[in-house]
Amino acid sequence: xxxxxxxxxxxLRPNLLGSTKMVGVxxxxxxxSVSPPMHNAAFRHLGLDWxxxxxxxxxxxxxxxxxxxxxxxxxxxxxxxxxKRMLYDLVDELTPAARAIGAANTLHIRPKGLLGHNTxxxxxxxxxxxxxxxxxxxxxxxxxxxxxxxxxxxALATSAASVTILxxxxxxxxxxxxxxxxxxxxxxxxxxxxxRKTLSRYATRADLVVNTTPLGMWPQVERSPWPQDLxxxxxxxxxxxxxxxxxxxLLRQAQAAGAAISDGLGMLVHQGTEAFELWTQQPAPVExxxxxxxxVLET
Ligand code: ATR
Numbered sequence: 001x002x003x004x005x006x007x008x009x010x011x012l013r014p015n016l017l018g019s020t021k022m023v024g025v026x027x028x029x030x031x032x033s034v035s036p037p038m039h040n041a042a043f044r045h046l047g048l049d050w051x052x053x054x055x056x057x058x059x060x061x062x063x064x065x066x067x068x069x070x071x072x073x074x075x076x077x078x079x080x081x082x083x084k085r086m087l088y089d090l091v092d093e094l095t096p097a098a099r100a101i102g103a104a105n106t107l108h109i110r111p112k113g114l115l116g117h118n119t120x121x122x123x124x125x126x127x128x129x130x131x132x133x134x135x136x137x138x139x140x141x142x143x144x145x146x147x148x149x150x151x152x153x154x155a156l157a158t159s160a161a162s163v164t165i166l167x168x169x170x171x172x173x174x175x176x177x178x179x180x181x182x183x184x185x186x187x188x189x190x191x192x193x194x195x196r197k198t199l200s201r202y203a204t205r206a207d208l209v210v211n212t213t214p215l216g217m218w219p220q221v222e223r224s225p226w227p228q229d230l231x232x233x234x235x236x237x238x239x240x241x242x243x244x245x246x247x248x249x250l251l252r253q254a255q256a257a258g259a260a261i262s263d264g265l266g267m268l269v270h271q272g273t274e275a276f277e278l279w280t281q282q283p284a285p286v287e288x289x290x291x292x293x294x295x296v297l298e299t
Contacts, residue, residue, distance in 0.1 A: 008299055011044070012037035012292055014051035022073065023279055024053040026065055026087075027080035031056075034296045035078055038272050041292035045285045050075075062086040069109060076108045076279045084118075084147065091116035100183055101150045106275045119274035120151035125159060126273070127266030133208055133237040135161040141202055141236070143194055143225045144212035145172040148241055152210055153180045153189065162187040164202055166194040168213075196227045206236040209254070216240065216248030224249035232257040243268050244297060269293055 014020075014036075025035045031054070039052035057065040059082055066087070069077055079087040084103035088094065091104060092113035098104040104116030128135055138161045142149055145167035156163050157180050167173035173191035181189050192198045194213075209232075215223040226232055238254035243264035251261045273284035 009037055009295060012041045012295070014040045014043070014053070015049075016051055017049060019049055021048075021050045021075050022053065023050065023076050023078075024055045024069075024074065025078040025080060026055045026057040026062070026083050028056060028058055028082065030054045030080065033080060034268065034293050035272060037296050038269070038289045038292045039276060042276055042285050042289050045288040046282070048280065050280070057083065059083065059086065063090060066090045066107065066114070069107070070114065074109055076106065076275070078275055079105050079107065081147065088116055090114070097121045097151075097154060100180070101154050102179070103147060103150065105271065106278060108278055117275075117278060118151060119271040119278070120148070120267070121155040121158070122274045123269075123271030124152055124155040124267045126270040127262070127264075128155075128159075128208075128239065130266050130270075131237075131239065131260070131262035133239060133260065133262065135159040135208060137161070138207035139164070139205055140208040140210060141166060141199075141206045142210045142212060143167075145169070145176045145191075146212065149212040150176060150180075152212055152241070153177075154183055156210075157181075157183040157187065157189060160187055161208070162189070164190045164192065164206075166192050166198055166202070168194050170194075194225060196230055199226065200230055203230070203233045203236070206233060209233075209236050209238045211238075211240045211242065211248075211250050214242070216245075216250050217242045218244050221245060222249060224253060226250050226253055228253075232259060234258045237261070240264055241267060246297070265290070265293060265297075 043050040087104040095117040098118040101118045106117040108115040140161045142165045165173040170193040177189040177191040215225045232253045237260040241264040246263040269290045276284040
């Protein structure tokens with residue numbers, strides 16, 4: 001994906017006035033973030049005097065950056081990789097989701113202090129509902145055990161799904177399963193290796209498969225966490241967190257088997273709608289935000 005040009009995306013630019021309320025995204029790098037156009041499109045659509053700016057912050061300078069945002073009167077910010085863990089350590093208070101996931105992707109700067117929240121989990125829950133893949137009472141196979149998997153497993157466990165985490169490094173899956181077993185309302189959480197034998201054992205009883213690995217993401221577009229010679233289970237809906245490209249090899253396999261599929265755009269949009277609503281205290285214009293993301297991803 002090449003960075004979008006301002007000419008092609010003029011409708012997503014912020015208008016800055018002296019009264020403008022400021023939010024932004026801290027990343028390193030931050031050039032490819034779709035959050036500025038997504039949030040600015042929402043502010044413009046609702047006629048809000050707000051602006052969302054990219055903030056290139058070196059990891060070692062996160063403490064100064066967060067203190068600076070507070071001093072500059074920002075309402076809040078998002079944090080992308082690699083800043084989510086650091087933001088978690090820098091706030092005064094954490095939401096239950098951020099605490100359980102061990103990372104904060106959203107900062108809310110309030111008079112009484114800094115609140116760290118994680119909107120990835122609720123964003124994933126909203127995306128699942130939108131895709132008509134309700135997790136309650138279902139058995140989910142989560143592929144991968146990194147940062148994204150933590151939010152996904154928390155979201156599933158708090159939605160009363162039973163979860164099996166499969167990872168190339170099975171020890172990491174076990175650590176994650178142990179950490180998430182304390183999540184409120186959690187059903188069982190198991191762990192295992194991400195290999196052909198284990199996938200074929202679980203395939204028959206999975207209702208939902210969630211890919212949190214980068215396999216299938218640009219530039220690994222030909223790769224899939226599901227072996228080509230293992231039939232994908234028709235009954236298992238497939239949610240791939242990857243949105244670049246939107247049609248991954250895994251989704252092609254699932255679709256060919258007749259399973260319901262969803263790409264990762266919904267989670268991307270809804271981690272944003274959750275943050276928008278936390279800051280502005282008003283419902284996010286979901287379709288406007290989705291259209292802005294699509295416009296950026298298509299450039
Ligand atoms: P993120 O924060 O985006 O989740 P991450 O923390 O780097 O990224 O996690 C990436 C996940 O994808 C990990 O579970 C990783 O497996 P390992 O724990 O064994 O490293 C998994 N992953 C990455 N590349 C992979 C590959 N080629 N095959 C299988 N799994 C892979």
